[in-house]
Structure formats: structure tokens, C-alpha cells
Amino acid sequence: MAVGIPLADWLSGCTFTEPGTGAPKGSVLDRGRRQGYLRVAVFNEPPYTKLEVDGTVTGAEPDVLRAVLQQLGIGDIRGARIEYDAMIPALKSGQVDVIAAGLFMKQSRCAEVAYTEPVIVSTESFAVPPGNPQNITTIQVVLDNPALKIAVLPGGFEEGILIAANVPQSQRVIVRDNVSGVEALAAGRVNAFLLPTLSLRGMAEVNKSFEVTDPIEDAPATGSGAAFEKSQTDDVAKYNQVLAEFKEGQEFADIMQKWGFDADAALGVTAEELCKAEG
Incomplete structure (x- = not known):
């Protein structure tokens, strides 16, 4: 299994967060523009996320995240493999800036993070x-x-x-x-x-x-988008404006097709709907 750049290596010498204060304050998009990238939590579960042996992060969600962020003036993303149950704590503590890992929306998660509109709807x-x-x-x-x-x-x-x-x-x-x-x-x-x-x-x-097996009929509808720290509602709104236009274009369709997803499945589905899933 491929591994990403060790998270500790990225954080050494950084002073984004004062001890005990949790996630850094201010605009995460502004911070990304200053440093040239955002730090993203992934899991290495193709087709949702994939970590190459050189540390490059790809997959359906990271590829969309990278493309949208580039339109917002942020050059790249850097991925760290973090297990699903540790992703939100890592985001809230400021260890990463965003989650783009197929972390499906549900009530408990939507109460803790600010999700963008979905890019993946899954069975x-x-x-x-x-x-x-x-x-x-x-x-x-x-x-x-x-x-x-x-x-x-x-x-x-x-x-x-x-x-x-x-x-x-x-x-x-x-x-x-x-x-x-x-x-x-x-x-x-x-x-x-x-x-x-x-x-x-x-x-x-x-x-x-x-x-x-075939898709499970009595499993709830689910989907995912990027997840930001809860205070970043203004930046999520800006991200969603660019994402909405991006989802209508050919590049989004090409990314979804590359990773085996139906681009149309994410059209007309909202984060508000998916956040109603129990759990």
C-alpha cells in the first residue's frame, strides 16, 4: 500500500496553530494562497483517494479539490493518509486544512464540519x-x-x-x-x-x-464532498460557487469518468439532503 508524506514532516517548524487553540483561525483559502497549497486528509482508498509512492495524492475527490482550488488561486494540495475515525479530529486540531477522502456525509459529521456540496454520490x-x-x-x-x-x-x-x-x-x-x-x-x-x-x-x-453484491437496497443514500473546519462557512460558500460551475463542465465529467463515477449523479443532490443520513 502506498504511503503519503508523513504528517509530522509537514508540521515541523509550522506555527499555524497555538498549542491548545485547535484549528487555525482566519480564512483557510487565504492561508492556502499564502503557502501555495492546502494540507488534505485522505485514506488511500481508490477510486475515492489514491496516494502514489512519491506522495502525490490523486483520486476522484482530491482531483476535484485540486482543480477547484486552482481556480481559487491555490496551486496544489498535499495529502496525508489518516484513518477515517481520526480525520475530523485532525481537521479540528489544525493538523490538516481539509478532508477530501470520500468521508460520506451523515448527521454526526455534518454537525462537526462544514461540507461543500457533493461531488460523489455512491452506493x-x-x-x-x-x-x-x-x-x-x-x-x-x-x-x-x-x-x-x-x-x-x-x-x-x-x-x-x-x-x-x-x-x-x-x-x-x-x-x-x-x-x-x-x-x-x-x-x-x-x-x-x-x-x-x-x-x-x-x-x-x-x-x-x-x-x-449488487448495491444494497436498504442502505441509505450517501455522498461526499470536501470537508472544512466548521468556522470556514464563508470560504465554503466561495468554494461552492466555483464548484457549481465546475460540475457543469467537461473537466469534472472527465475526472469522474476516469475514476469510474457517474458525473450526473452528483448534479441536483445537495449537502443538506445527504446530511440527513442517520449516524
Whole structure:
């Protein structure tokens, strides 16, 4: 798995935040223009985010973020791999300036960060053993069979889906990354691995040990955009103005197509709608 530039290396010598004060004050866009980049939290989960071996960050969300920021006078982004459950704390403490990692919107997250309008609208699926012997196709199937164990990433949207559906903790198995989830499935420690459909399909292209179910009918609609610190509402509004025009253009369509997403799926869907998802 590729790794990004160590976060500590970026922060050494920086004085964006006084100890104990949390995220730096003032306009994050102005700060980005001064320093020439913004620091972005990602996870290295293609097609949402991808960290190259040289530390370059790409993927659907970072590519859109970079393009919009360039129109706002910020030259580039620098990515750090941060696990999903640590992203919002890293943002609020000032370790990063923005999250662009497929961090799907839901009530609890929208209460803590300022999301831009969505660029990705996604579905969820299960990775299951070949033939899907337990016929795991919906969340209700999991609820109906207490013996089933489902792997999820810590703090991920998928863990929130199970919690909101009252799937018992005994059925939820935490794995640290995508590789660990597939390994747990292959070893029989779990019966399924819950992730976004496109993530699983991308993994299945190179790993034939599992198959991917159709999108889950009773999983909530979800999507993501960039997430900024809660005080940055004015900058988010400026970002959204540029993003709205960008989403209507060919470059946005090209980025979405490159990473396997439908550009039209994000048109007409609002952050306000997606933030109503439970969890």
C-alpha cells in the first residue's frame, strides 16, 4: 500500500496553530494562497483517494479539490493518509486544512464540519465469498441472522449504517483497512465486508477471492464532498460557487469518468439532503 508524506514532516517548524487553540483561525483559502497549497486528509482508498509512492495524492475527490482550488488561486494540495475515525479530529486540531477522502456525509459529521456540496454520490455493497453462500444482500438479512459477522472500517460510513440499523456490536468486526477486510473474509473470520460498491469492484479486479453484491437496497443514500473546519462557512460558500460551475463542465465529467463515477449523479443532490443520513 502506498504511503503519503508523513504528517509530522509537514508540521515541523509550522506555527499555524497555538498549542491548545485547535484549528487555525482566519480564512483557510487565504492561508492556502499564502503557502501555495492546502494540507488534505485522505485514506488511500481508490477510486475515492489514491496516494502514489512519491506522495502525490490523486483520486476522484482530491482531483476535484485540486482543480477547484486552482481556480481559487491555490496551486496544489498535499495529502496525508489518516484513518477515517481520526480525520475530523485532525481537521479540528489544525493538523490538516481539509478532508477530501470520500468521508460520506451523515448527521454526526455534518454537525462537526462544514461540507461543500457533493461531488460523489455512491452506493454500498457487500464483499462475500464466491457464490454468496449466506445470501447476504441487504442490511435486513444481517439483522435477521445474528450469526453473521460483517467487517467495517473504524469510523467509516458503513459502520454507521450498521449502528443506525441496530446491528449488534457482536456482529460488527472492525478491520483497519481494505486489505485486512478482504483477508478476514478469506479466512472465514467474517461473512461479508461492507464498503462502497466502486471500492469493492476495483478491489475485485485484482483479487478473485470474493465477489461483490449488487448495491444494497436498504442502505441509505450517501455522498461526499470536501470537508472544512466548521468556522470556514464563508470560504465554503466561495468554494461552492466555483464548484457549481465546475460540475457543469467537461473537466469534472472527465475526472469522474476516469475514476469510474457517474458525473450526473452528483448534479441536483445537495449537502443538506445527504446530511440527513442517520449516524
